[in-house]
Amino acid sequence: MHIDILTLFPEMFDGVFQSSMMKRAYEANVFDYRYVNFRDYTDDKHHKVDDYPYGGGAGMVLKPQPIFDAVDAVKQSTDHPPRVILMCPQGESYHQQKAEELAQEDHLIFICGHYEGYDERIRNHLVTDEISIGDYVLTSGEIGAMTVIDSVVRLLPGALGNDQSAKQDSFSSGLLEHPHYTRPANFRGLTVPEELLSGNHALIEKWRRKESLKRTFFRRRDLLEEIELSEEEKKWMEEWNHLKF
Known part of the structure; x- marks a missing residue:
């Protein structure tokens, strides 16, 4: 370019x-x-x-x-x-x-x-x-x-160290990005979610999707208007409606 x-x-x-x-x-x-x-x-x-x-x-x-x-x-x-x-x-x-x-x-x-x-x-x-x-x-x-x-x-091929990074950014999927954690797993008693330590990739992806939806739900609910949700995800929304953050 x-x-x-x-x-x-x-x-x-x-x-x-x-x-x-x-x-x-x-x-x-x-x-x-x-x-x-x-x-x-x-x-x-x-x-x-x-x-x-x-x-x-x-x-x-x-x-x-x-x-x-x-x-x-x-x-x-x-x-x-x-x-x-x-x-x-x-x-x-x-x-x-x-x-x-x-x-x-x-x-x-x-x-x-x-x-x-x-x-x-x-x-x-x-x-x-x-x-x-x-x-x-x-x-x-x-x-x-x-x-x-x-x-x-930053979206051009070769601009970032890992081309997958841009695809996972907030808004690229229509949602805000999920939380991130790194070492140590326990810092001052604050621990990393067990799903991320499990090694189970399907479980990790489900956790990331849920957390991304939750963050979007509470911070930018307007973005959800264009997102197609599964029945399970709709149930999560119903649960979050009763929560206060």
């Missing part, structure tokens, strides 16, 4: 791309990336990329010309039609299924805004996806783009 990031502040990404999993994935050629400072594409003699909004109002608005020209230039360097992603608080709420969808692409372009917002023509005629990472507003789109890129790259 190739990722182009249109940003006025490329240095913000260095800590993310040069650390931990992202650094290892880049060095292993799982993906590559390029910073594109769209200020370099402005035709304004003062190198401005923003201007006052028509109709008045607070803040400055990113002009269409630099961003359109930057995206056009990036597209000319690839044979794969890219997904052009606008990071925007008005966009689609981001979720794991969207990450899995984007992980199937060969080329992603992220547009990271700043100031008050974007000229609407960018939104209507240039991008393929608008993404929001939550119902709040950040100073710029860079932080949101880092979040999305990390969640996508």
Whole structure:
């Protein structure tokens, strides 16, 4: 996968791309990336990329010309039609299924805004996806783009030490992930569930499924609306209805 990031502040990404999993994935050629400072594409003699909004109002608005020209230039360097992603608080709420969808692409372009917002023509005629990472507003789109890129790259083959890890994450199955334990089996009198020490793989998988359902039931019950449950699992739900946590 190739990722182009249109940003006025490329240095913000260095800590993310040069650390931990992202650094290892880049060095292993799982993906590559390029910073594109769209200020370099402005035709304004003062190198401005923003201007006052028509109709008045607070803040400055990113002009269409630099961003359109930057995206056009990036597209000319690839044979794969890219997904052009606008990071925007008005966009689609981001979720794991969207990450899995984007992980199937060969080329992603992220547009990271700043100031008050974007000229609407960018939104209507240039991008393929608008993404929001939550119902709040950040100073710029860079932080949101880092979040999305990390969640996508970790799904690419070879990004993680064990490719099965991503498949077991919260939301990948539609549920929150089950609890995890490691050595020692007894820490300050706090013990690991016997099922995990049994060596019985069927019993372990049943325990993990039940605990995953329980955690989802008490923390994110809305996620269960799309989950098909067995009769036994429905009985667990009935029991949990009488519990208080």
